[in-house]
Amino acid sequence: MLNSSHPETVAVHAGRAPDPSSGAVTPNLVFSSTFARDDHGQLPHGHVYSRTSNPNRASVEAALTALEGGAHAFAFSSGQAASAAIFATLSPGDRVILPDDLYHGTRYLAKNEFGRWGLVAEFIDTSDLAAVTTALQKPARLIWLETPSNPRLKISDIAAVAQLARAAGAIVAVDNTWATPVLTQPLTLGAHLVMHSTTKYLGGHSDLLGGVLIAGGDAPADLVARLRTWQNLGGAVPAPFDCWLLLRSLATLPLRVRAQSASAAQLAAWLSGHSKIERVYYPGLSSHPHHVVAAQQMSAFGGMLSFEVRGGHDAAKAVACRVKLITQATSLGGVESLIEHRRPVEGPDSVTPPGLLRFSVGLEHVEDLRADLTQALG
Ligand SMILES: Cc1ncc(COP(=O)(O)O)c(C=O)c1O
Incomplete structure (x- = not known):
């Protein structure tokens, strides 16, 4: 049981324990795509099929949940797959507010690809609380922050925006790729969801592609359930080796x-x-x-x-x-x-x-x- 909130300690120990069958201190890499049932038809280790869950992904999801101070994590095969999962949980006609300076792939995905599915993306200066207040006067399902933003390093006030958004009934999602949980923990500032391209600092060595969503304890239950379904049935999940590499890299984050x-x-x-x-x-x-x-x-x-x-x-x-x-x-x-x-x-x-x-x-x-x-x- 990990009894520390210091990121250095959490980064080294969360999601890891010596393997009970061999004593291995470094986690085993489990390639198997499927898992055996016992004589009673049960799944003694909880895994059924690797798209749904597997040991290496479970470890890294536990570590990322702990690092962000969240309640659930969902790992994906890229940052874009993680962002797409959030948009995919929304409904046609839902209005989404996004920053006017953000990763251009997120802008394109929300506006063009999900625009075709009926999502209404609106881009404002989220570093300006007056602009956020005005934008929230019309119903919005979700507000997306990216802080510092890519590439102009605009800073949005997560706590203040979350307060406004929660009062207006909107979900708050923060792309925390540039700050990392070491520098900023958006869930503790009032966000419902954190997104990372784990390709960047969390992976840290330019040798893996990945994404993750971490939901806070008070994220709406239906949102969490849809993200879990989307991760499994959308199927854009990371391979065990990428999860293993990511867990190894987190220790030095x-x-x-x-x-x-x-x-x-x-x-x-x-x-x-x-x-x-x-x-x-x-x-x-x-x-x-x-x-x-x-x-x-x-x-x-x-x-x-x-x-x-x-x-x-x-x-x-x-x-x-x-x-x-x-x-x-x-x-x-x-x-x-x-x-x-x-x-x-x-x-x-x-x-x-x-x-x-x-x-x-x-x-x-x-x-x-x-x-x-x-x-x-x-
Ligand atoms: C802030 C931010 N979010 C998301 C992404 C997309 O992540 P990925 O390339 O892992 O799909 C990037 C990539 O550059 C990024 O900088």
């Missing part, structure tokens, strides 16, 4: 995220004073418009930052192409630093400034990262 946050904070401050930089987006800077809210709901400001290069699209592209230690690639949250020129990958709907580079700060020494950026900026 608090250390990785704190180190990445410390380096990102130093680099953000340095870039803010650089002559080739127009603007830095990082919630740890006192100049960030939502710094005060960020300081309240985050225990550090995260390993992600964005910056605009003077000279716009061409200048930003040139910097991304000149880095040597940092890799020019999409994705984030891994041990290695990645940089990406965002607008070209976001498609025609993108509102991202053309000169913006998104930077996922890895675990390299901060001075090596600074030196690489210095030479790339020229």
